[in-house]
Amino acid sequence: MTYRMTAPTQALHFAQALGGYRPEDWHPQSAGFRWVQDGAGERIERSDRGTFRSVRFTLPARYRALPKSYAPFSPFSDGSVLIHSGQFHACRTTPCAGTDALPIDIKATGKTIGVEARRIADRARFVSRDEGTSIFVGRLVPEAADGFIAVIDPGLPPIARDHLRQSLPRAMEDFARSYGALSFRPELYVSIDARPRKDGHVSTQGGTLPGQVFMHFDGENARQRVTAEAPFWLDWFFAHEAAHLFQQDKIGKLAGDETAAWIHEGGADALAARALARRGAEERSYVESRVRAAETICEKGLASAPLDKATAAGHFDLHYQCGLLIWLAVDDSVRAGNGDGLHAVNKTLFALVKAGAPWDEKAFVAAAQKNGAPQPLMQRIARLVHGGYDDPRDDVAALGTAALSTVWRD
Numbered sequence: 383m384t385y386r387m388t389a390p391t392q393a394l395h396f397a398q399a400l401g402g403y404r405p406e407d408w409h410p411q412s413a414g415f416r417w418v419q420d421g422a423g424e425r426i427e428r429s430d431r432g433t434f435r436s437v438r439f440t441l442p443a444r445y446r447a448l449p450k451s452y453a454p455f456s457p458f459s460d461g462s463v464l465i466h467s468g469q470f471h472a473c474r475t476t477p478c479a480g481t482d483a484l485p486i487d488i489k490a491t492g493k494t495i496g497v498e499a500r501r502i503a504d505r506a507r508f509v510s511r512d513e514g515t516s517i518f519v520g521r522l523v524p525e526a527a528d529g530f531i532a533v534i535d536p537g538l539p540p541i542a543r544d545h546l547r548q549s550l551p552r553a554m555e556d557f558a559r560s561y562g563a564l565s566f567r568p569e570l571y572v573s574i575d576a577r578p579r580k581d582g583h584v585s586t587q588g589g590t591l592p593g594q595v596f597m598h599f600d601g602e603n604a605r606q607r608v609t610a611e612a613p614f615w616l617d618w619f620f621a622h623e624a625a626h627l628f629q630q631d632k633i634g635k636l637a638g639d640e641t642a643a644w645i646h647e648g649g650a651d652a653l654a655a656r657a658l659a660r661r662g663a664e665e666r667s668y669v670e671s672r673v674r675a676a677e678t679i680c681e682k683g684l685a686s687a688p689l690d691k692a693t694a695a696g697h698f699d700l701h702y703q704c705g706l707l708i709w710l711a712v713d714d715s716v717r718a719g720n721g722d723g724l725h726a727v728n729k730t731l732f733a734l735v736k737a738g739a740p741w742d743e744k745a746f747v748a749a750a751q752k753n754g755a756p757q758p759l760m761q762r763i764a765r766l767v768h769g770g771y772d773d774p775r776d777d778v779a780a781l782g783t784a785a786l787s788t789v790w791r792d
Contacts, residue, residue, distance in 0.1 A: 383408075383439045387474060390433035393418075393425040395473045397480025400448045407446065408439045423478060445575060445600045447585045450698055456587075456598040457575040459537025462493075462520020464571050464596060467510035484510045490519045496533070499569070499593070513636055516571060516594050524569075529554050530595075532570040538599075542608045542616075546572055549617050550595065553624035556657040560725040561732075564631050571596040578602035588619055590626040592636065614658065614668040621654035628653075632732040633741065642743050643698065644689055644767070648705015652724055655710060655785075659792040669789050673710065676703040677782035684774035689767045707778065708763050710785035712755050717791060719754045726753045743767065759784075 385394060396404065404424060405417040414429050415437060428434055443455045443463050454469040471480045487507050488495055495506040496518035524531045528551040534543050550570055558564070571594065584601030597619065599608055629637045629646055637646040655672065658665040683692065683700040692700040713724040730749035739745045747760060762777050764770075771777060 386436045391474040393427040395425045395478040397423045397478045399424045408441045411438045452589050456573045458535045458573040465517040468514020481512050530568045534572045535574045537574045539609050545613050549620040553621040557628045561628050566593050569594045574599040574604050576604040590623045595623040618654045621657045622650045625650035625653035633735040637741050643701035644705030645746050647701045648709050651706040652709030659789045673785045676706045680704040681778040688769035707781040707785050710788050711781040712750050714784040714788035715755050716753050721754050
C-alpha cells in the first residue's frame with residue numbers, strides 16, 4: 383500500500399489511533415519512518431522530520447477488532463476480502479477529521495473489485511469520502527435477493543446462509559411498510575474466517591455504511607458460533623442494521639453523534655424489537671429477554687455516570703441498552719395515546735433532520751413531544767442522560783416496565 387502526495391509533507395495524519403493497530407501492522411518499507419501518537423490520533427513521519435512525497439507500507443489483510451470502529455479487513459473463507467476504506471483516510475495537516483476525500487487506486491489482477499455498486503475486473507479507481515465504504519476484492523459472484531445484492535461466504539453453514547437470505551429482506555419489508563421503500567438497493571456482505579488466531583481472539587462484528595450492511599465471524603469455532611443459538615439474534619442484528627439503512631435514507635446522510643448515540647443505536651434496536659415482537663410468541667419472548675438484560679446493564683452502567691458520559695467512560699454499549707429502553711418507553715407512551723408509537727416519532731425526527739436540524743437530543747425531544755410523549759417521561763429520560771439522580775434504579779425500572787408493555791402490545 384502506497385500513499386502519494388501532490389506536494390511534500392512533514393507527516394501523514396490519521397484521526398484515530400485505533401488501539402495501536404497501525405504501528406503494529408503497517409510497516410514502512412523504507413527505513414527512517416516512525417509512528418507517533420498525536421492526541422487521539424497518530425501520524426507517520428520521517429525520523430529526521432524531513433519532508434516526503436510518498437510512503438509505502440506492507441500490511442497483512444487480516445481481521446482486527448478495533449475500539450468503536452470497523453475492522454479494516456474482513457477476510458472470506460475463499461481468500462476474498464472486504465476492505466473498509468475509511469480506515470485509510472489521512473490528512474497532510476491537523477486537525478484531521480478523517481473524512482477528507484481520498485482518491486484510491488486498487489490493483490487486483492484476476493479478481494473482481496466491487497465498489498460503489500459497480501463490479502470491475504483487475505483494477506478500479508474511485509474517491510472514498512466521509513466515513514468511507516466497503517470494497518470487495520475477490521472472485522465470489524454476487525447474488526440478487528429480494529430488495530438487495532448479497533455476497534455471502536460459501537464457508538458459512540448452509541442453514542445460516544439460507545437464514546441470512548431471508549432475514550434482511552424481511553426486516554426491510556417490515557420497515558418499508560411504515561417508512562416507504564429505500565431509494566437504493568443495499569448490498570449485504572457476510573464473511574467468515576474460522577482459522578484459529580495466535581492470540582486466541584474470537585469476534586463477531588457487523589455494521590452499516592451508506593447503502594451497505596456487513597457481518598464478519600472471525601476466529602476459532604466461528605462456524606459453530608454462527609449456529610449455536612436460535613436464529614433470533616441474527617434476526618435482531620439484521621433488523622437493527624436495516625433500521626440504520628432507513629435512518630440514513632430518510633435523512634439523507636449517516637446518523638451519528640457519539641455523545642447521543644443512544645438516539646440512533648437505541649432507536650435501531652427498538653425498531654428491531656418491534657419488528658421481531660410482531661412475528662410470533664417465540665420472537666416476542668426473545669425480545670423480552672433482551673429488554674430485561676438491557677435494564678440490568680443500563681442500571682449498572684448508569685450507577686457510575688449518566689448516559690452522556692458513557693462514551694468517554696468507555697461504556698459505549700450503554701447507548702444500545704439504555705437507548706433501547708428509552709425508545710421503547712416513548713413508543714409505549716405514544717401508542718397508549720392511540721398514536722403510531724416510535725414510527726411516528728421517527729418520521730417527525732427524520733423530517734426535522736432532513737430539513738436541516740442536527741441529529742441530536744433536541745430534535746429527538748421535539749419529535750417525541752410533538753407525537754404526545756408526556757413531560758414526566760421526558761424528564762425521566764433527561765435525568766438518565768444528563769445526571770441529576772442519586773440512584774438510577776427507579777428511573778431505569780420505570781423505562782423497563784414501559785418497554786415490556788409495548789413489546790406485549792404486538
